Amino acid sequence: MHGWTxxxxxxxxxxxxxxxxxxxxxxRRLFLxxxxxxSRLLYTDLMPQIDPLSSENRLIFGTxxxxxxLCPSSPRCTVTALSPLTGILGxxx
Numbered sequence: 001m002h003g004w005t006x007x008x009x010x011x012x013x014x015x016x017x018x019x020x021x022x023x024x025x026x027x028r029r030l031f032l033x034x035x036x037x038x039s040r041l042l043y044t045d046l047m048p049q050i051d052p053l054s055s056e057n058r059l060i061f062g063t064x065x066x067x068x069x070l071c072p073s074s075p076r077c078t079v080t081a082l083s084p085l086t087g088i089l090g091x092x093x
Contacts, residue, residue: 008041014055034062038080039089052084 006028009017031040038060050056059081060085066074076093084092 033064034078038062052082057082
């Protein structure tokens with residue numbers, strides 16, 4: 001299994017640009033699923049004292065390794081960002 005599609009799409013709404021990257025295999029293996037990968041990306045991409053309501057906050061959408069298959073409950077999607085309420089990780093699926 002290649003893990004999702006092996007791609008990461010970054011979209012910058014300010015500059016209206018996008019680029020796709022290879023999602024590292026180690027990241028897919030160590031942080032299985034959308035929530036794990038999203039949490040890791042949020043942790044590595046954000047500076048410690050960032051304002052959750054600033055344009056530098058990330059909104060990360062992620063799917064799990066079974067998305068697109070016939071497995072029950074597989075089409076779940078996780079959305080992750082720095083929460084303005086708590087100042088730490090907030091996500092929903």
